[in-house]
Amino acid sequence: MGETPAVTVITPVHNAARYLKQCVDSVLDQTIGIGELEIILVDDGSTDGSGELIDDYARRYPGVVRVFHHDEPSGGPGRPRNTALDLGPRGEYVFFLDADDWLGDEALERLVAAARRWGSDVVLAKMVGVGGYPVPVTMFRHDQPRADLFTSRVYWSLSACKLWRRELIAGLRFPHHYGEDQLFSTRAYLAAETISVLASYDCLYLRGREDGGNMTAGPVDQVARVGHYDEICELITSSVPPGEGRNFMIYRNLVHGPLGRFGDRYLAQSREEKERLVEAVAASLGRWLDDGIRARMSPYHRLRAYCVEHRLLGLLDEIVAARNVPVRAEHDRLFQLYPGFREAGVPDTCYDATRAIPLWRRLTSLDWTADGRLAVGWEAGLTGVAADDVRLTLTERETGEILEPGPGPLDPARLTPGVWDVSVAVRVAAVERTGRLGADRDHERTEVPPPRLAAGHVAQPYYTDPYGNLSIDVGERVFPLARAVRLTRVTPDAAGRLAVEWEVTFGRRPAPAGAVRALVWRREGDGARVRAEAAEPGSAAVEFPGPGVWHAYAEVALGEETRLVRAGERRAAGKATRPPAYKTRAGARRCVARTGYDDGGLSVSVEPLLRARLRKLVRTILR
Template sequence: MEQPHVTVVIAAYNAMPYLTRCVDSVLGQSLAPEAVEVVAVDDGSTDGTGAELDRFARLHPERVRVVHQENSGGPAAPRNTGIGLARGRYVFFLDADDYLGPEALERMAAMADENGSDVVVGKLVGVGGRTPPTSMFRRDQPDADLYSSRVFWVLNPMKLFRRDLIERHGLRFPEDLTTGEDQIFVTRAYLHAAKISVLASYDCVYYVLRDDGGNLTTTVRNAPRPGGGSAGTFAAMLTLVAEHTPAGPRRDHLFTRLFQVNLQRALRGVRREHERDPERSRRMFAALHEPVARWYSEPAMARVPAIVRLQGELVRRGLYEETVAVVRYVRERRLALDARKGRKPVRWLAPADVTVENGRVFAHYPYFRDSRLGLPDDVFDVTHQVGARSFVRPRSVTVAQDRRDTRVLSVRGRRRTRLPAVALELTATRASDGRTVTAALPAPEPADGTGSTGSTGAQGGQGAGGAFTARIRVPQPGTWHLALRIAGSSTPELPLQTVRVESANPAHALRAWLGRSGRVARPAS
């Protein structure tokens, strides 16, 4: 029999009725029928999944091969079984819950053939509320550099792999982990790949959230094994990257992802176990502390959000109780802010208060300037994460010129009332020479809020319900760019509007306004 171009490996466990659509999407691919084979492994299902796979095998005996095996407790073993049976030049792993776009395999294989790619990452599309990563799918990338692109931020196995890469390096899914085994496999493939490509111009994989919450990759069906869980995955990933990548910017790029995503997931497990089994929780924490202390990277941690930096610093120091307290704080704070209820990794967690000093913004997270722990301020620095738009609703902001004096510009808007009300500045910068004037917009008083006078020629005020008004007077005519920024900080500004000031003479402006109103303008005295 002629060698298939692509083998699709489907690991299935109690996947009905999603399985039918999954297999149909593979058999209906635009590639020639003989170019695609299906190796489906029933991992001890009890809901009719095995019978449905046998039905497909009877209908398509030349294209579908089915293996039935006892339940292994995770997707690693059935995927490994599929690898051993694959005959195609390429292997694609597809979860039984998900399905392919009609031209997915043809387009991905063509990209691999044209570019000599060992791995092709096809665009993921969420279905049923599932939210796949998106940052790596902004454009097609025939040669995506692992150490500068965002491909390391997508580590699920639903990709096209050159089978020669898999066999040459003996790549298999580790069966001793209950979660994260796919990340280990994909990371090894990435590190060994001569070239990685990204196909973003076509919807390749439809990533389904099951109604019953039974997605294969998100359900742990058996009791945890020794070394399993997110803590074991994180430790293994750190070691794997460190062993294959010398210290420096390339390693730091990959470590950034591990600290920002994997460490947070592992710490959520530590917190949950703390409430059920404190001793097991401490063992999980110890499994995190050792690799973090060993491989801790200041440049990598400087790139992650401050709340993650804080957790990483506490883990590095081995401060178990404090770490659990911060992870609990993250959960409670996110629930208060209605930010996806903690299901996604934290990117920016708004604190209850901030301090602005010397152009830097510090979040009042737990243990900020706590003399007992003596954590450096850098751990709490959110200067590059926040700007005025973090504290103001950009769409609420309006700009108007005073009718009587066109040099006076008024800005109205609303603050985000669930976030701390920091002091802001309204800036006006002239396009011709860069001259800038500012207006202070103080933080409101805790009770009713009061207006206050800012710098010369500028006023700011705070109204009820988060509303604010700022007025600024420009000294000369010209084109002026208005923006808001956090007072005293060096964070990027929130650009508002460009205004053309025609005249610097208020009497001229007043006469023009009176004339438009149908009134007789009197000469200025």
């Protein structure tokens, strides 16, 4: 192994013998290769044989696995991680991996490649919860080469289990208390120039241990934890100037920290414990909560904050215990009817959920009808309240023209050429919300249908990248039909015919069999045609009836109709689609055939053999 492996994996170990093999082997078996790895295992006072297991790995993998032993447990992963950092990891990047978790086979290869490609200081690795273990998901909808700390969802993921550029964290250390990841990650985020997200691969598998022995899963002093979040907020206010960015980060810490203490565990506490916690949270809110941050909150958190600030412990108990809270619509406002609404002197603004009630929508089916209309199945609403009106809307992306097709299948002939984005609109009283449709869908019933002709234009439904929303390309603005066909092989067969193979994609998805019915060859000059039927999906062979220059066209099926498009604009590189000249027969004449792509599409020049030889001879003489 070189002096600088690609990545150092740091794993704190405490009584994890049952899980350790799967964890460490998942690192050693990474497709990036063992020569690009360093593993530092720090035993934190284990008593179950974990220490002996990591020593065995060090013996079997010298130069790759390094170990260190603490005599006494520290109660969390912070100290053993710091020990590993003090040992001096050699990797270009560092990944923190807990001993009860494991990596997907290609995780480190993909993460390192992404970091190098994007110039990342940190790459968030997509997580998978095992056995119902909760993991964050909102920041992993799609890959993000450059995610903004103040507007994206990356700050909602504060676990240290990410890929970090070693230089970024070289001077950072974890605090030795619960919540060490949050402070460490916040410091690193604030120092990073480029934060990225790799969402296209399941990188990290997290499990909750049956014995409850996760290093961060033990009992927590809730009042002390409030103080830990105060420490993070102090860091933010000293590092980020006043404004929306600071408010965004403070808001995240208040709702997950102090206000996050009021759940089922709070209800089970004694009166004295509740009063102690409320006083601690009230002090924290007094330091950090302002009107700008309060406006970001939903009634769930806004009411908790109000009850804490005004010491309304009885109402707080009722609000924390509330489930399935109904919603009332009044004119242009929506209110969540938590206990005390218009009864306890609490301002209506605390119950105002107009911005907080989520618009939900789901695409349930998508296909063409027999008469060429697009049947879009969907459902939508606002959570917790009956809608007065729901409807489908289409917006032309460039002009902003809006079309409401009404109930029933959509007639694409009504759509002018352009890209039409499909949305749903939901109205409750005077509150109306609109959102794009398609990201949440029934994947089995919403495959991208092939294009159709509508009023002379090609209409192609597709899902946007990276968000996965439904749009309709009318007039080949996004997907030129000629680019749907990609030649994969062009070669003469044993009978002297030219065999052509292809693949077809519609709207970035593989097309159904039979998307190209034939290759049609047109002769330059007189327009003579020869049609080579697709002998099987994706191939056809042609015998040219006479000399000349023959141009290839794919006969693309568009429902009951077809359209000819030039074949060969997209093709495999190299000799696979550029065979050398070959001898063939054109009718009764012996000929030489040469393939080319002079105008971008596939053409074949078929020349009588004698003429070809004479031309070659003349060229030789003229030299």
